[in-house]
Amino acid sequence: ILNLLSFGILSWGVAQPKALSTKSKLASWEDARFGMFIHWGIYSKAGGEWKGTINHAEWLQLTAKIPLAGYTAYAKTFNPVKFNADEWVRIAKDAGMKYMVITAKHHDGFAMFNSPSNPYNIVQGSAFKRDPLKELSVACAKEDIKLCVYYSLGRDWQDPDVPTGKGDKIGWRSNLIDFPNEAGKDLSKYIERKVKPQIRELLTNYGPIGILWFDTYEHITKEQGQELVDLIHSIQPNCIINNRVGPDLGDYTVSEQKILDSADIKPWETCYTMNNHWGYNKADTNYKSAASLVQNLVDIASKGGNFLLNVGPTGEGVFPDQSINRLKAIGEWMKMNGEAIYGTTASPFGKFDWxxxxxxxxxxxxxxxxxxxxxxxxxxxxxxxxxxxxxxxxxxxxxxxxxxxxxxxxxxxxxxxxxxxxxxxxxxxx
Ligand code: H79
Missing domain, CATH: 2.60.40.1180 (Golgi alpha-mannosidase II)
Structure with missing residues (x-):
């Protein structure tokens, strides 16, 4: 009954004639407490391995120094024939997760959805030709899981107008050799040509989007970020936006691979990998135990935060067994103990040794x-x-x-x- 109340009647992300207040849409997201992050893209096919080196993941294009033409050609061979949206959503649901954030576009700039505004996407640019986001939106709606999208904002390794940071203190980005003319770049062209049209597509073609989860905003000004916030709210007022849309913007704070220790940054969410990579890396078997992941979830809830736990599906479109096993164990735990997580607030007593x-x-x-x-x-x-x-x-x-x-x-x-x-x-x- 509680779940019906918080997710059925006054719920974030739901397309409603009337906009919810920021406070109430965030309250209903905070009640959810637990979501699934999905890092899936062209890079997943390599499983972290490229010409004998095995340390890659979603940064494959950069870490393996693949020129854009080569990466684009590789994208054309992407064909995850085992992808099954219902299966992904069922696994998330059975784990007790209430929302799903999937990489619609990672730093490689390749859209994992049908993007008529830009042909560098899974429908036009891969052998798969299907729109996995569409299929997930249908599956999520059936199971009452909130569909949310990750969008790499400040990095796009396909767009000629995005600074690579070559020469600045983040020197490893000089691995990017395709658009060396840093001086001639104009980020606002990228925002108008690629970002805004794709945000419109994401918010128009897939039903209610729970969160627009941006990543990296270096080079983005506060004004540019605010324009995106306004654009999002003009289409879906109940969409939540994380704080990586621009400096000092967004509805909540994200922490990456680090569980915050303070309850004063509110609201907040920790995103976390089960092993040591976001994208699929077949050599990485260093998975955390189900017990420690449950403890992470409880620890975060006890400080008033949300837990966004990552899965890196394979290039065939299936979740690694190790991830499935852990999600099952967490789901069993949630069946028995979920009331200690959903709809709770932070501990008034702080932490205990036990x-x-x-x-x-x-x-x-x-x-x-x-x-x-x-x-x-x-x-x-x-x-x-x-x-x-x-x-x-x-x-x-x-x-x-x-x-x-x-x-x-x-x-x-x-x-x-x-x-x-x-x-x-x-x-x-x-
Ligand atoms: O999508 C995930 C990461 O790809 C992205 N954010 C999360 C959610 C991210 N962008 N930047 N960073 C994370 C921080 C930089 C990480 C790095 Fe590395 C560590 C850059 C160089 C060392 C890992 C290893 C990535 C490239 C090589």
């Missing part, structure tokens, strides 16, 4: 969820200030005793955790 706390108010009564990462040897959780009387373990009928005094409370845990990843104690007011 785990984290999230909070919810229901019918005027406060509920605390205590997620135990490390089962204490003395089987006691001491929580200063907390005066709630009623404790139970999610997923178990066993009663938990709790002792309240004026300084707070002590919870007496059973011998063993009920969940092999993270066990959650729900503490309610009587």
């Amino acid at each position: 785990g984290r706390c999230t909070k919810k108010v229901e019918n005027g009564k406060t509920i605390y969820y205590l997620s135990v990462f490390k089962w204490p040897k003395d089987r006691k959780l001491i929580i200063p200030q907390m005066q709630n009387q009623n404790a139970k373990l999610l997923g178990s009928s066993e009663k938990i005793s709790i002792e309240i005094n004026q300084n707070g409370s002590t919870i007496f845990l059973p011998k063993n955790p009920v969940n092999e990843l993270v066990s959650v104690i729900k503490v309610q007011q009587e």
